[in-house]
Amino acid sequence: MPNDLGLLPTTTVGSFPKPDYLKKARSAVRKGKATEADLKDLQRKATRECVAMQERVGLDILVDGEFDRGDMATFFAEKLDGMSVSGLVRSYGNRYYRKPIIKSRLGRPRPLTVEMFRFAQELTSKPMKAIFTGPYTMVDWSFDEHYSSRRDAMLAMAEQLHAEAVELEKAGAKFIQVDEPAISTRPEEMDVAIEAMGIVVDGLKATTLTHVCYGDFDKIYPKILELPIDIFDLEFVNSEFDLLDRIREVPFTKGVSVGVLDVHTHKVEDTAKVEGWIRKAIGVLPIEKVWISPDCGLKTRTEEEAEKKLEVMVAATRAVRASL
Numbered sequence: 135m136p137n138d139l140g141l142l143p144t145t146t147v148g149s150f151p152k153p154d155y156l157k158k159a160r161s162a163v164r165k166g167k168a169t170e171a172d173l174k175d176l177q178r179k180a181t182r183e184c185v186a187m188q189e190r191v192g193l194d195i196l197v198d199g200e201f202d203r204g205d206m207a208t209f210f211a212e213k214l215d216g217m218s219v220s221g222l223v224r225s226y227g228n229r230y231y232r233k234p235i236i237k238s239r240l241g242r243p244r245p246l247t248v249e250m251f252r253f254a255q256e257l258t259s260k261p262m263k264a265i266f267t268g269p270y271t272m273v274d275w276s277f278d279e280h281y282s283s284r285r286d287a288m289l290a291m292a293e294q295l296h297a298e299a300v301e302l303e304k305a306g307a308k309f310i311q312v313d314e315p316a317i318s319t320r321p322e323e324m325d326v327a328i329e330a331m332g333i334v335v336d337g338l339k340a341t342t343l344t345h346v347c348y349g350d351f352d353k354i355y356p357k358i359l360e361l362p363i364d365i366f367d368l369e370f371v372n373s374e375f376d377l378l379d380r381i382r383e384v385p386f387t388k389g390v391s392v393g394v395l396d397v398h399t400h401k402v403e404d405t406a407k408v409e410g411w412i413r414k415a416i417g418v419l420p421i422e423k424v425w426i427s428p429d430c431g432l433k434t435r436t437e438e439e440a441e442k443k444l445e446v447m448v449a450a451t452r453a454v455r456a457s458l
């Protein structure tokens with residue numbers, strides 16, 4: 135892990151709330167009242183505003199905000215050869231979404247995220263974190279009508295994502311995050327998830343991260359440490375820092391980006407409370423391996439809430455740093 139960042143680097147998981155003008159533009163494109171080029175201009179405007187906000191807040195590692203992504207799986211499915219996207223499928227409760235379908239052999243006709251990464255990186259002198267969805271989650275969230283096993287599909291997906299990672303690195307990415315929010319749902323598949331991740335990150339020099347949403351962490355820990363990743367970005371607030379008890383029993387051998395903001399509530403955290411959580415985390419984890427971030431993506435918050443929450447996170451982190 136590079137140490138030129140100083141102690142307790144701050145970052146975010148990746149997604150930010152979409153401005154209203156972007157939602158309107160998206161629906162205008164669907165109705166044929168605006169063009170894809172119009173939408174792209176507005177996605178860049180949102181990216182510029184988001185990067186400026188992250189600089190204002192004082193985060194150390196920035197993200198592009200994912201304004202060109204509707205959903206973290208369909209975005210990639212629409213760009214990869216061999217995939218299409220279903221009609222609306224019902225998930226929990228009344229939530230409907232479109233599910234990717236693997237129809238034939240996967241291919242990557244052109245880069246998926248590189249153009250937006252470059253655009254965002256050029257807006258700032260701070261490092262921009264490159265982010266894409268990992269092979270396990272991509273396949274887990276898709277219907278597979280082509281490959282003979284989930285493993286075959288995941289390994290094929292991993293090859294495509296490896297090519298993406300190599301190009302991101304060539305474009306200057308020093309931090310590459312391969313999101314695997316689905317990985318905690320099926321502990322029996324950890325081996326194939328690890329194998330697939332090995333293909334994605336093979337030979338990379340960049341610091342690698344992964345974001346895993348909290349599931350039944352007990353069932354995947356400590357096995358998850360075998361994922362060939364440098365820093366694990368994990369939810370802590372959501373489980374009221376129970377994870378630390380597990381880590382006390384079986385030490386975490388990798389870097390951890392500790393989630394200190396609840397992304398599910400409108401309420402902006404109290405700085406002293408967040409400071410307390412950071413201190414609790416570094417009481418158990420070696421401080422030189424700790425990053426600070428929100429529990430998950432901020433896309434469900436309002437723009438104002440996202441900024442206020444991040445201000446609290448940075449203020450709390452600075453208070454802890456000052457006391458070291």
Ligand SMILES: [Zn+2]
Nearest residue numbers: 346347430431
């Ligand atoms: Zn998450």
